[in-house]
Amino acid sequence: MIKATKPCLFVNLKPEPSDRSTTDWDLVIRPKTGWLDLHLSDLIRYHDLTMMFVWRDFVSQYKQTVLGPLWHLIQPLFTTLLFTLVFGRVARLPTDGIPPLLFYMAGITCWNYFSECLNRSSTTFLGNAGIFGKVYFPRLCVPLSIVVSNMIKFVIQFGLFVAMLLFYALRGATVHPNLLMLLTPLLLLLMAALGLGLGIIVSALTVRYRDLQVLMKFGVQLLMYATPVIYPLSMVPEKYRWLALANPMSAVVETFRSAFLGSGALDWSGLLYSSVATAVILFVGIVLFNHVERTFMDTV
Amino acid sequence: MSDIVVQVRNLSKKYRLGVLGTGTLRHDLNRWWHRLRGKSDPYEKVVPGLDPSATGQEPGNDEQPGPLGRDAHLLPDLADDEMWALRDVSFDVKRGEILGVVGRNGAGKSTLLKVLSRVTAPTDGEVRVKGRIASLLEVGTGFHPELTGRENIFLNGAILGMTRNEIKRKLDEIVAFAEVDRYLDTPVKRYSSGMYVRLAFAVAAHLEPEILIVDEVLAVGDAEFQKKCLGKMKDVAGHGRTILFVSHNMEAVRNLCTRGIWLAGGQLVEEGPAEKIVGSYFGTTGSQSYLVRPNQARGFAIDAVRLKNRDGLETSQFQPGEELIVEIAFNARIRLERPFLTLGVMGALGSCFTANMLLDGLRPEVLEGVGVIVCRFMSIPLLPQMYELKLGIREKNGVDSIVDYQEVAGFRVTGDLARYGFKGEFLDRASRYTSVVVPYEWRLPDGSVSRISLAAPVS
Numbered sequence: 237m238i239k240a241t242k243p244c245l246f247v248n249l250k251p252e253p254s255d256r257s258t259t260d261w262d263l264v265i266r267p268k269t270g271w272l273d274l275h276l277s278d279l280i281r282y283h284d285l286t287m288m289f290v291w292r293d294f295v296s297q298y299k300q301t302v303l304g305p306l307w308h309l310i311q312p313l314f315t316t317l318l319f320t321l322v323f324g325r326v327a328r329l330p331t332d333g334i335p336p337l338l339f340y341m342a343g344i345t346c347w348n349y350f351s352e353c354l355n356r357s358s359t360t361f362l363g364n365a366g367i368f369g370k371v372y373f374p375r376l377c378v379p380l381s382i383v384v385s386n387m388i389k390f391v392i393q394f395g396l397f398v399a400m401l402l403f404y405a406l407r408g409a410t411v412h413p414n415l416l417m418l419l420t421p422l423l424l425l426l427m428a429a430l431g432l433g434l435g436i437i438v439s440a441l442t443v444r445y446r447d448l449q450v451l452m453k454f455g456v457q458l459l460m461y462a463t464p465v466i467y468p469l470s471m472v473p474e475k476y477r478w479l480a481l482a483n484p485m486s487a488v489v490e491t492f493r494s495a496f497l498g499s500g501a502l503d504w505s506g507l508l509y510s511s512v513a514t515a516v517i518l519f520v521g522i523v524l525f526n527h528v529e530r531t532f533m534d535t536v
Numbered sequence: 537m538s539d540i541v542v543q544v545r546n547l548s549k550k551y552r553l554g555v556l557g558t559g560t561l562r563h564d565l566n567r568w569w570h571r572l573r574g575k576s577d578p579y580e581k582v583v584p585g586l587d588p589s590a591t592g593q594e595p596g597n598d599e600q601p602g603p604l605g606r607d608a609h610l611l612p613d614l615a616d617d618e619m620w621a622l623r624d625v626s627f628d629v630k631r632g633e634i635l636g637v638v639g640r641n642g643a644g645k646s647t648l649l650k651v652l653s654r655v656t657a658p659t660d661g662e663v664r665v666k667g668r669i670a671s672l673l674e675v676g677t678g679f680h681p682e683l684t685g686r687e688n689i690f691l692n693g694a695i696l697g698m699t700r701n702e703i704k705r706k707l708d709e710i711v712a713f714a715e716v717d718r719y720l721d722t723p724v725k726r727y728s729s730g731m732y733v734r735l736a737f738a739v740a741a742h743l744e745p746e747i748l749i750v751d752e753v754l755a756v757g758d759a760e761f762q763k764k765c766l767g768k769m770k771d772v773a774g775h776g777r778t779i780l781f782v783s784h785n786m787e788a789v790r791n792l793c794t795r796g797i798w799l800a801g802g803q804l805v806e807e808g809p810a811e812k813i814v815g816s817y818f819g820t821t822g823s824q825s826y827l828v829r830p831n832q833a834r835g836f837a838i839d840a841v842r843l844k845n846r847d848g849l850e851t852s853q854f855q856p857g858e859e860l861i862v863e864i865a866f867n868a869r870i871r872l873e874r875p876f877l878t879l880g881v882m883g884a885l886g887s888c889f890t891a892n893m894l895l896d897g898l899r900p901e902v903l904e905g906v907g908v909i910v911c912r913f914m915s916i917p918l919l920p921q922m923y924e925l926k927l928g929i930r931e932k933n934g935v936d937s938i939v940d941y942q943e944v945a946g947f948r949v950t951g952d953l954a955r956y957g958f959k960g961e962f963l964d965r966a967s968r969y970t971s972v973v974v975p976y977e978w979r980l981p982d983g984s985v986s987r988i989s990l991a992a993p994v995s
Binding site: 260261262263264265266267268282284285288292295296299300366367368369370371372373444530531533534535 | 543551552564650651652653654655656657658659660661662663664665666667668669671673674677678680682683687690691694695696697698699700723
C-alpha cells in the first residue's frame, strides 16, 4: 500500500533507561506503529472537533442558497418521482404490491444515506490534503463527521417518508408497518458503518491509486442496481439470490421495507450476515485508514 | 533531565521523488510478494561492499547500541528516486526555550516541523514530547470562507485542538487581539487578507499549548502586527511554554530565540545559542547562495547568487553605506526573452528596498546559455542587522513566474553607528523600528542642525 518503512530500534538514548522514559513522555513519535495500534481514544478527546465539522458541513452548505435545508426534501422527492415514472410506469417493475411511490422512497431514503456516506468519506484524504498537511488531529474525525452530518439529512428524508406512509395508510393502501420498526436504529447504524467502512477503504487506497476515484463515480451507481432499491428482492431468481444477498446493503434495505411497508419476508440470517460483513469492512477500513494517515502527506 | 520537553533522536525522513504512476501498483505488489517470501525489497538499492541479504533486513534489529552511538546507526541506502529530507537529526529542547530552526530552502526545516507536528511520520528515529503540542504551520488552517469570523474562531480552534469551552472562555481575548470585533459576524471571505491573518494568528496564539511550533507565520501581516506576534510569542515563552520557530527572518530568530539549530541538507550542522547559530549561518551563506528552486520544466536555472563588496570580494558582511554587488549566475537551456528580474532586500520588518525591472523596465533582450547578471546597489542605507536577498524572475508577460520570488542569499550589516553620527541611548532597539535610514537632518528650535547619513562614516 504505502512505502515500506521499516521499524528501527531506538539506539542512542543513554541518559535514561528506556522503560522509565516511555511512561514519562506524553507523546512518542515513531516511524511506524503496529497495524492494530489505532489510538481510537484520540477520537474521544477530539469529539468537539467532530461535532464542529458536522456543524460546519450543515451551516456552510446552504449559505447563499434560497431554499436552504429544503433541498434535503426536494432531492429525494424528485428522485422518487423519477423512479416511479421510469421503473414503475415505463419498465413496470413489480413492487411487491406496495404503492410504487412508497416502495421507491423507502429504497431511496436508505440508499441516499449509505451512498452519501460512502461517496463523501471516500475523498477524505484527497479532499482534505490541505488541512491534513498543516495540522494534526485524528483524521478519522472527518469521515465520522460526514456520517453524522448525513444522519441529519437522513432524519429529514425519513420524516418525509413517514409522512407519505401515513398519508397512504390513512387512504387504506396495502402497507403494514410493524414492530420490526424498532430495528431502525440498528439499520441506520449498519448503513453508517458500511458507508464509512467502504468509504475510508477507498479513501486510503486513492492516496496511491487515483484510479479508484474514477471507479467510485460510477461504482456507487452500479452498486445501487445490485441492491434491491428499485426492485424487490423477491424478484431476483432463486438461483441468483445469494449473489444479491452477498451485498450487505441488500438485507438492510429489505429489512427496512418489511418493517415499514410489510413487504417481503425478513431474513434474520441475511441481517446477521450484513452485520458481520459490515463489522469486518469497518474494521479493515479503520486499520487501513490508520495506516495511511501517518504517511499519506508524502504521496498525495 | 526533567525539563526537557522535546527529545529528538536520530530522526530521519525519506521522501520518494518523482511521479507515482502506472508502475506503482506493480511495484507494490512485487514488493509485497518479495516480503511475503522473506526476501529483500527488489527496489531497494544494495550498498556496495555489504552483504546483499543484510541490506534488505530491518536495519534496526541486528544493531547493537555500540559505543559509537549514533554513528553506528546505519540507514538503509536509497533507491534512485528517493532522498533524505532529514537525516539522523538529534537535539533536545528545554521547557521555556524558544528554539530557532535556521537553514536554507530545502534544508529540511519544514520536514522537521511536519514530523514534530505529526503531519507525517518519520522514516526512522524517534521524537518524545512532554505536554500538548500545537503547530502553526500556516495561519488560517481550515478556515471556511463562508463562515463568519466568530464561527471560524470555533472551527479553527477545534482543529488546533481546543475544546469548545476553552474557546468560549478565550473568545473575547482572541477578538481583541485580532482587532476584528466589528466584523465578527461577517463571512471571512469578505475579510481583507490582513484581517484574515490577524484572526488566524489570534486563534493560534491563544491556544496555550505547552509546545508551539511556528513556521514563517511572521512573513505575513503588516509590520505592526508582526511586532505584536513576536511580542505574543515572547509572552507565551515567558509563561514556561516552549516554542519551535522556523523563519527566514534572521533578525527575528536572533531577537526572539534563546537557542538555535542549523540544518543543511537534512542534517544538523550546529546547535547553540541563537546569536551564535545565526552568526555561523550567515558566515557561510554569503559565499554560497541558497538552493534556488526554479519552476519545474522551464529549462532555466540559477546556478549561484554571489554577494560581493566594492573590491569584488565575495562576502556576507557589509558596512552601512557600503556598495553591495549581487551577481546572478544563470544557465538557460531555453531562450528567455525580455524577462523581468526582481531583487529585494528584506530586513526584520519586511522589504527594505528593491531593484525591480517591473518598475524600471530595464530588461535584458534575451537570456540564453550560461551568463551572469550583476546588480550594483551603490550605497546600502542599512542599519547593522541581518538581511536577506530575494530574487524572482518572470516571463515577458510579467505574470508567469520562471523563478518564484524567494530568498537566495543572506548577509549581515555590521558597523559602529557612532561613526555615522548616531548617539541615541536606545540604539539597540533599532530593529524594532526600521532597517533603512536615508540621510536626514534635524533643525532644532535653538538653530542647531544635525545630520544623519548611513552613506559614509563621518569619521
